[in-house]
Amino acid sequence: MTRLAFIGAGRIAQAIMGGLINQGLTASNMTAADPDPDILDMLPTGVKRSADNLAAVADADVVILCVKPNMAKPVVSGLASVLTDRLLISVAAGIRASDLTAWSGAATVIRCMPNTPALIRQGMIGLYSADASAVQRALAGDLLGAVGATAWFDSDDDLDKVTALSGSGPAYFFYLMEAMIDAGVELGMSTEASRTLVLNTAMGAAAMAVKSPDSPAQLRANVTSPGGTTEAALNVLSAQGLSESLDAAVRAAYERAIELGNSV
Ligand SMILES: NC(=O)c1ccc[n+]([C@@H]2O[C@H](COP(=O)([O-])OP(=O)(O)OC[C@H]3O[C@@H](n4cnc5c(N)ncnc54)[C@H](OP(=O)(O)O)[C@@H]3O)[C@@H](O)[C@H]2O)c1
Numbered sequence: 001m002t003r004l005a006f007i008g009a010g011r012i013a014q015a016i017m018g019g020l021i022n023q024g025l026t027a028s029n030m031t032a033a034d035p036d037p038d039i040l041d042m043l044p045t046g047v048k049r050s051a052d053n054l055a056a057v058a059d060a061d062v063v064i065l066c067v068k069p070n071m072a073k074p075v076v077s078g079l080a081s082v083l084t085d086r087l088l089i090s091v092a093a094g095i096r097a098s099d100l101t102a103w104s105g106a107a108t109v110i111r112c113m114p115n116t117p118a119l120i121r122q123g124m125i126g127l128y129s130a131d132a133s134a135v136q137r138a139l140a141g142d143l144l145g146a147v148g149a150t151a152w153f154d155s156d157d158d159l160d161k162v163t164a165l166s167g168s169g170p171a172y173f174f175y176l177m178e179a180m181i182d183a184g185v186e187l188g189m190s191t192e193a194s195r196t197l198v199l200n201t202a203m204g205a206a207a208m209a210v211k212s213p214d215s216p217a218q219l220r221a222n223v224t225s226p227g228g229t230t231e232a233a234l235n236v237l238s239a240q241g242l243s244e245s246l247d248a249a250v251r252a253a254y255e256r257a258i259e260l261g262n263s264v
Contacts, residue, residue, distance in 0.1 A: 033050045091114055
């Protein structure tokens with residue numbers, strides 16, 4: 001059985017641990033290290049705990065780095081003596097696999113970019129590694145698959161694009177929901193009623209887009225009758241440049257991801 005060490009035991013680490021236990025992984029195969037004793041107290045029963053990163057990694061086959069991005073360099077540098085024959089999987093946003101390899105000396109590094117819905121195990125996780133074997137890729141896919149859908153990419157640059165699309169993406173949808181709820185209130189509806197209508201519509205539309213063989217463009221066309229209400233709304237969105245705004249927004253996020261990666 002693969003033994004896992006989580007370095008940083010906060011929200012994303014706990015979500016992954018919970019997902020793995022839910023899938024039948026034995027909790028005692030996991031060790032988590034965190035400087036905060038209150039965080040260690042919150043971990044699922046059976047997970048081993050430590051305040052010492054080196055001690056947590058001692059028996060592990062795979063080390064999962066779950067600290068904030070600004071802590072990634074000092075933390076993996078501090079583990080360099082033991083990482084030489086381990087697989088290091090990092091979920092730290094924006095930290096490049098090439099930098100993790102240079103800092104840690106780990107035999108193999110896999111960089112992952114999850115998004116916030118991973119906290120409810122409905123995340124989208126992009127993965128990249130320059131040197132992982134097929135077996136290591138399958139293992140990382142299984143581990144991160146505990147908190148959402150996974151997809152592999154070919155470079156650190158690709159993961160900056162993942163960051164711009166699915167990493168920051170939940171906020172774009174939240175913004176759209178927020179604006180639609182406000183629009184309902186402007187029409188005279190209560191906030192609660194508008195929220196119920198908008199959130200359930202968002203959930204249904206997402207589920208339909210995922211399940212349907214049709215593209216989102218086709219699904220949109222299917223519900224847009226000539227001269228109807230949907231067409232009236234879409235004409236306004238088009239005339240006011242929503243598509244161009246989203247294109248520019250995703251590009252801005254991508255460029256910022258590159259800048260942040262360069263600044264570590
Ligand atoms: N949450 C998400 O939805 C999400 C999505 C995508 C990517 N991520 C990535 O996942 C990583 C963790 O995010 P999170 O939301 O789980 O953050 P979090 O809840 O703050 O967890 C990070 C944990 O690491 C601990 N820590 C700090 N210094 C440490 C050290 N030297 N050694 C070991 N542990 C240390 C922190 O303890 P203290 O609080 O005492 O400092 C904290 O408990 C980040 O890099 C983030 O970019 C998260």
